[in-house]
Amino acid sequence: MLQExxxxxxxxxxxxYVVQCPYSKVEESFNTQAVHDFWRLGISNKEGxxxxxxxxxxPRTFIGAFIIGYxxxxxxxxxxxxxxxxxxxxxxxxxxxxRQIVARLLLTVFWxxxxxxxxxxxxxxxxxxxxxxxxxxxxxxxHVPFYASRFLPNTIALVPCLYAxxxxxxxxxxxxxxxxxxxxxxxxxxxxxxxxxxxxxWTLRENNVLLLFSKRILACVxxxxxxxxxxxxxxxxxWQYLVWPEATVLLYNNPVENKSANWGTSPRHWYWCxxxxxxxxxxxxxxxxxxxxxYEPNRLGYSFILPAFLSIFLLSFLPHKExxxxxxxxxxxxxxxxxxxxxxxxxxxxxxSKKKFIPYITLAITASATIILxxxxxxxxxxGGVALFQVHELFRQYRNEVKILHIxxxxxTTGASRFGQQFSSWTYDKTENIDDPSLYFSYDFRIAPIExxxxxxLLSRYNLTIVDTIHGYDGIxxxxxxxxxxxxxxxxxxxxxxxxxxxxxxSQSLFQHKTKPELVILAKENFSWR
Numbered sequence: 001m002l003q004e005x006x007x008x009x010x011x012x013x014x015x016x017y018v019v020q021c022p023y024s025k026v027e028e029s030f031n032t033q034a035v036h037d038f039w040r041l042g043i044s045n046k047e048g049x050x051x052x053x054x055x056x057x058x059p060r061t062f063i064g065a066f067i068i069g070y071x072x073x074x075x076x077x078x079x080x081x082x083x084x085x086x087x088x089x090x091x092x093x094x095x096x097x098x099r100q101i102v103a104r105l106l107l108t109v110f111w112x113x114x115x116x117x118x119x120x121x122x123x124x125x126x127x128x129x130x131x132x133x134x135x136x137x138x139x140x141x142x143h144v145p146f147y148a149s150r151f152l153p154n155t156i157a158l159v160p161c162l163y164a165x166x167x168x169x170x171x172x173x174x175x176x177x178x179x180x181x182x183x184x185x186x187x188x189x190x191x192x193x194x195x196x197x198x199x200x201x202w203t204l205r206e207n208n209v210l211l212l213f214s215k216r217i218l219a220c221v222x223x224x225x226x227x228x229x230x231x232x233x234x235x236x237x238x239w240q241y242l243v244w245p246e247a248t249v250l251l252y253n254n255p256v257e258n259k260s261a262n263w264g265t266s267p268r269h270w271y272w273c274x275x276x277x278x279x280x281x282x283x284x285x286x287x288x289x290x291x292x293x294x295y296e297p298n299r300l301g302y303s304f305i306l307p308a309f310l311s312i313f314l315l316s317f318l319p320h321k322e323x324x325x326x327x328x329x330x331x332x333x334x335x336x337x338x339x340x341x342x343x344x345x346x347x348x349x350x351x352x353s354k355k356k357f358i359p360y361i362t363l364a365i366t367a368s369a370t371i372i373l374x375x376x377x378x379x380x381x382x383x384g385g386v387a388l389f390q391v392h393e394l395f396r397q398y399r400n401e402v403k404i405l406h407i408x409x410x411x412x413t414t415g416a417s418r419f420g421q422q423f424s425s426w427t428y429d430k431t432e433n434i435d436d437p438s439l440y441f442s443y444d445f446r447i448a449p450i451e452x453x454x455x456x457x458l459l460s461r462y463n464l465t466i467v468d469t470i471h472g473y474d475g476i477x478x479x480x481x482x483x484x485x486x487x488x489x490x491x492x493x494x495x496x497x498x499x500x501x502x503x504x505x506x507s508q509s510l511f512q513h514k515t516k517p518e519l520v521i522l523a524k525e526n527f528s529w530r
Contacts, residue, residue, distance in 0.1 A: 006135035013139045014112070018104045018149045021378050022097055023385025023415030027324070030056055031065045031151035035103050036418040038062075038069025039076075046238055050418060054430070058252050061231050061245045062238050063186055064156035068110075072103050097389065100419035104149040111148040111155070114162030118331060121169035125299070126339055133345070134338035137287075142374040143279045143323060144330055154324040157187035161328045165335075168304075173202045174216050181220035185227040189246040189253075193314040194328050195220075197307035205303065258319060265319035271312050275323045279330055284337045291340030300336055308332045373476070376513040380473035383518040385415025387447045387470045391521055392422045394467055394529040395445065399423045403444040406431065410449040411519055414472070440464075446522040464522040467529055472518035 024032045033050035041048050043066075076099070079085040089098035115138070123131035138144055147155050160183045168176040177199050184191040199220075203213045228244065236242045253260045266274075276285060292305035308329035315325055384407075391405060404427045407416050412430050421428050429443070440446075446464065523529065 006132040006139075010135045010139040010145070011112075013145045014108050014148055015105070017146045017378075018101055018108060019092070020375075021146070021382065022093065022101050022104070023382035023420075024100075024150060024417055025382065025415065026413035028151045029413070029417065030060050031153065031156065032100070032417050032419065034062055034065035035069040035072070035151060036099070038066055039073045039099060039103070040418075042073070043238070049238065051238070052240075058249050059235065059239050059243050059245045060153060060249075061186055061235050063231055063234065064153075065151070066234065068103055068106050068151075071106055072099065075102065075106075097385075097420050100417070103419075104151075107151065107155070108149040110159045111162070114159045114166075115331070117163045117166035118169070118335070119166075121166040122335055122338065125169055126342060129345065130338050130342040133341040134335055137284055137334050137337055137341065138331075141280060141284070141330075141334070142378075144327070144334075146374070146378060147324065147327070152324055153187055154327045157183050157191060158327050158331075160187075161191070162331060165304075165331060168198075168202070174212075174219050177202070177216050178219040178223035182223040182227040185224045185246060186231045187246070189250040190315065190325060191328060194307065194311040197310040197314075198304075201303055201307045253318070260318065260320040263320050266321040268316045270321050271316055271326060275321070275326060276312075276333075279323055279326070280333060280337070284334065287337035287340040288333045289336075291336035291338070291343075294340075295343050296336070296339055300339060304332045305336050377473050377476075380471070380513060380515055382415035383470040383472040384411035384413065384447070385417070385420060387411055387468075387519045387521055388416040388420040390468055390470065391445055391447065392420075394521065395523070395527065398444075398527070400425055403427070404429055404442060405445045406443040406447070408446070408448045408519075411447040414518070416447065444524055444527065447519055448522060450517050450520055463525045465525050466520050467523050468521040469517050470519040470521070471515040474514040474516040476513055 030051065033054075037046075037049040046052075076085060079088060089102075092098040092101045119131045119134055122134055148158075149155075160179050164176040164179040164183075167173070167179065177195065180191060180195050180198070184195055199213075199216055203209055203216060206212050231246075232242070232244055235245050239245075280288065288305065292301035311329055312326050315321070388407070388411065392399075395403075399422070402425055403423075406429045409430075409432050418428075431439070434440070450469070
């Protein structure tokens with residue numbers, strides 16, 4: 001049963017997240033804009049690239065964006081040649097946002113390639129059913145499938161890491177370490193916290209430790225040199241000065257100054273008490289511990305799960321913490337959970353009792369809870385992208401006229417990217433911290449946050465009117481008092497409550513994802529809109 005549906009379930013989840021949540025946020029901004037620029041402009045027109053105007057805090061590598069951008073450009077050329085571009089893009093989305101969806105689907109394909117390499121290796125070690133459980137447990141999580149198509153440096157780095165894990169399970173641990181070392185040098189320097197524990201744990205379990213340790217260090221050094229040959233020429237050309245991006249990031253986040261703390265800090269237990277339970281869900285965490293240290297302590301626990309925990313432990317000492325920083329450890333932890341689920345599944349499969357349905361029921365409940373909690377919140381978390389799309393819908397009659405749209409920082413960091421800019425005759429201005437109020441007279445339209453200044457000052461002084469209001473996510477509301485009172489009257493009310501979780505009516509449902517006004521679309525009073 002599992003072997004027939006696992007691939008379909010995982011692919012449907014991945015594609016669903018891409019199509020239903022197509023926009024990107026500030027963490028993905030650099031690679032998203034770079035993919036667009038490679039696709040639409042090409043490296044020969046690098047002077048028009050977004051990063052030259054909005055460079056960010058530290059330079060990042062263009063390797064991943066270069067591959068996805070030019071691959072998307074090639075695919076669009078082929079579709080245009082065969083006259084299929086308009087039809088396919090129209091199915092995906094209206095306007096240039098279709099290209100963003102295609103680009104994210106391409107990244108999903110790369111992620112699936114790496115993930116399937118891991119699955120095939122796990123199946124060779126623990127059987128076909130274990131691979132199926134690995135796919136299903138991954139699909140039932142939220143963060144890994146949701147971010148598998150997003151242009152975070154962490155997601156791009158996860159692709160070669162997944163392939164490296166597959167190599168390691170097949171016994172090619174030296175090659176796996178070299179691949180992770182190259183990924184560390186190009187994409188994510190914080191992978192060093194995983195590379196070192198993996199190398200130590202794998203080497204200590206072998207004979208001739210010193211000889212093997214020296215061999216693996218040399219392999220990693222050679223891989224890093226080859227990585228630098230790739231990253232430094234391309235990135236230095238595009239940044240217009242000699243740079244090794246990940247070295248710059250490492251220096252910026254050095255243990256002494258640790259400037260990343262400027263973006264917020266969390267306590268040391270945050271990864272263990274908050275990030276992991278949300279990323280894996282509690283049932284998968286329990287399965288991980290059983291699989292790693294009860295069923296397979298030698299091959300899996302000490303070789304893969306212990307290094308993963310050590311990586312999280314090391315990252316806990318950095319004040320600034322984000323869930324995406326531990327992405328490379330999640331597939332390893334899920335693999336241990338899949339091993340445990342397979343063993344439990346095998347024990348109850350031969351039974352004629354109802355116990356054999358327990359794993360599937362548990363999986364269904366876990367998946368439902370994940371979708372209920374996170375998916376609607378994710379859809380409401382990109383008001384900037386929605387606002388930019390809405391501007392084009394409202395003022396489509398002006399698409400061939402010269403107009404200026406100002407995109408405020410709040411919109412640019414919540415989904416309004418170059419992919420969403422549909423009209424070539426318009427100028428999309430992203431000027432930050434406008435000090436000269438006279439600039440407002442030059443804008444025909446604005447996407448701005450809801451502030452008293454916008455309401456009282458701009459509307460009256462600069463002849464602007466509010467055309468539309470865009471709402472964003474504002475938490476969860478669960479009316480437990482009403483639920484308890486209704487259950488006292490009728491136990492059947494419980495089924496209505498379950499139904500409301502999936503088909504929420506904002507006026508009647510007991511469980512709601514609350515929204516609040518985030519952005520407004522402003523236009524000069526002489527414009528008409530649909």
